Amino acid sequence: MPVQSPISSVNDFVVRFANVNGSGSASANEMFARSILRHGVPVSPRNIFPSNIQGLPTWYEVRVTEDGHLGARGGVDMMVAMNPQTWDKDLASIEPGGYLFYDSTKPMPASKFRADITVIGVPLTAITNSTYTDPRQRQLFKNIIYLGALCALLDMDPKLVEQLIGEQYKGKEKLLSSNVHALHLGRDWALQNLKCPIGLRIKKADKVGDRIFIEGNNAAALGAVYGGATVCAWYPITPSSSLADAFTSHCKKLRHDPETGKAKYAIVQGEDELASIGIVIGASWNGARAFTATSGPGISLMTEFIGLSYFAEIPAVIMNVQRAGPSTGMPTRTQQCDIIACAYASHGDTKHVLLLPEDPAEAFEFAAQAFDLAERLQTTIFVMLDLDIGMNHRLCRPLKWDDARQYDRGKVMTAEMLDDGRDFGRYLDVDGDGIPYRTYPGTHPTKGSYFTRGTSRDRYARYSEEGSVYADNMQRLVRKFETAQDMVPRPLQANAAKPTKYGVIYFGSTAPAMDEAIGLLEANGHQLDRLRIRAFPFHSSVASFIADHDFVYVVEQNRDSQLRSLIVNENGIDPVRLVPILHYDGTPITARFIAGAIGDHQDQLKLTPLRKVKS
């Protein structure tokens, strides 16, 4: 018997599955998460997987959270330990009083367990071997059998799991019945041989509402469909490949001409990232909405073209699903580490627009908006996702679209406008906002044609190496970037319950952990105003927010506080006033980490008098 009392919690705990990559566990584990959702209880799952196909450790973590916290919590209340290779590490990660679920076909000696946890053994291998002869079936159904046992242990309604299995194997009766059979094998064994339920329980609730459960990459791909993207060129790279795959899948369903069956889109898997962005730029130059999806190493390869997009003023949309760098880094681990690389991509003086969605719903909105912005501003727009948003399912509000919405195709001069005698200078700032007019190739027999080039030219697109002409153009590009400030999504501010001298800035996938961390900090007496940045260039309210507080924490998931550097650089702010809170081990940032780091700093402020020491 463990000395520690077993954890007792209803609808609020973390279950982690430790598996071997390629064992077919992903489907059973995801079904576990979805089953809990069907009980009306929110979940926040995370897939922690290696950069290989088969044989290395993989984990799937399900945070059951009736309060709806969607960030990672940290710690494990129940470990489903199916990978002997990671046994010691898995065992160590269990919270005191937690539970260990393992395959007890070959019982382990007591020395292999911790005294402060509850050990639950189910002879999974023995059950599968006695039921199935085919080795692959044995492997796959073992996963469903442990799902069945967990149903009993956590007091889940088996009918809801059966319903999910029915949906998954609709039309495949043989697979459906065999999966349901395996589910009941596990459940029945647990009910007959174990004390069910344990302290961790699922109780039906009504906390999910109309929210949907979707990965950020899928949502961003849908955003590209709704945003009118017709050309997608991409090159496979983790963690962005599923975005292009999802775009392909949605286009196949939604974008065929009903009469001819022909495609109203073109998707090309480029030979590399350079070709992919080249295709995007060629298509956008010619008036189509085009995008690519990539990750950090792809951005590195694309930077030359990104510079061309900036200087020649050609629209482009890049969905950058960030992973841990530099170099190959940790391809399957999350970070927010491409902020500087994207904001200033390419040589010379450049600045690029970044959109920073917090969840799949915003990924959808920002992806669609990116095409309007790209055409309006005639430049590259980055939609900055990361692996944590992109490749994990999230609960979020339903995706919304206004059918009255028209695409903003930007300043395009038509043949009629040219015939009306409008003065066309490709780089002429007629409206004072830094944004010139363009024409599409083939517009007019004698008017409006111009030469696009990466070399310097005058306002009428004529090649020029005159210093004053070059400087004039560069200043207009700055003016255009200032115009962008009011076009991109504004930061969202939320004030603390009580007036405070302290603030916190954060962005992207940090948002759910931050929402929860604020509660933890308040419970410890720390009040913070919050500002979630949603785009670069920064709106003026960012500088105002910093000016209004003595200290502002900047929370981000990289080593070198890249967003903080960008704020300092672009707003001329004293770096001392911005305190970096950095998490960069490749795992998603947690509320515990944020609350701990900010709490420590706050406590230090209380201990250290803020006055000069007499010399």
Added chain:
Amino acid sequence: MTYIAKPKFHHPGLPKNDLGFTHRDYEGKISTLCAGCGHDSITASIIEACFELSIEPHRVAKISGIGCSSKTPDYFLGNSHGFNSVHGRMPSVLTGANLANRDLIYLGVSGDGDSASIGFGQFAHSIRRGVNMTYIVENNGVYGLTKGQFSATADRGSKSKKGVTNTDNAIDLVAIALQLGASFVARGFSGDKTQLVPLIAAAIQHKGAAFIDVISPCIAFNNHAGSTKSFDYVREHNDAVNRLDVITGRDPISVDYAPGTVQVVEQHDGSRIALRKIDADYDAHDRVGAMTFLQKHAAKGQIVTGLLYVDPESDDLHSHLDTVETPLNTLEAKDLCPGTTALDRINASLR
């Protein structure tokens, strides 16, 4: 690259084509290449071909990379949109442009430095995808803008202006294009406009990836003794496999070619190429034969010019992707956005 526009006036008696355009309507700005540059001869051939085909200049998109050759689109079809992109990346930009609007004519102009080195991959992949384009490499075997380094098409054993001998093997872009499945492959010589103009005209008419390698001597850095891309060397070693006349489908003409000496090739778009055979054994429909023919003559130090291969039934990238006939860049929100009803269904499937 120049900003010097040519004067607009011209002789009223200049011949006009079917559209009423004269040669002057197909010209661009004044060339800033060296006087006598082979590239200017290619520019003149492009102008002539477009004039003869009665192409509307503004319906052409001319795209290039970086280098002397890539400057040339500024010197022809002044009413067309041009795009001088980045080094070696013309093919991807052209591919994207073509995907956006399948109705324009795409002319890709590149050089041997541009296409055989940094752009070798993009050259290869645009060819294998069957992008509907005319891809012209203005091949002088040397880096002119950086003053005389060997390019990847320089023959082994050839000498630079400084007297250095090239020890690397040459890349033969024609052989590569054949191997990659180009449906129109030809080689021309900038000094032979009689042969080159019909080749360009036929390539423009061709549906699919049409590739023309044009030997174009660099008079500043690669026109000396020891060069295998000089005017003299090419003239002495040129073996023209055939001569072409192009007859467009919309303007059929009867010709008095003697039976057995002319082979008319009907292309997918209805245009026809009349192939006057020099070599009685040469079959321009035989890809493998073309590769063998090329290798045999290369071994003898001969440069084969003419139309080496054509597939009259070829298709293109849009056919492979099965895209709508309407150019993608003209589709609007009503054509593209699935709307709230579809989104509601998607939301419901995600619960």
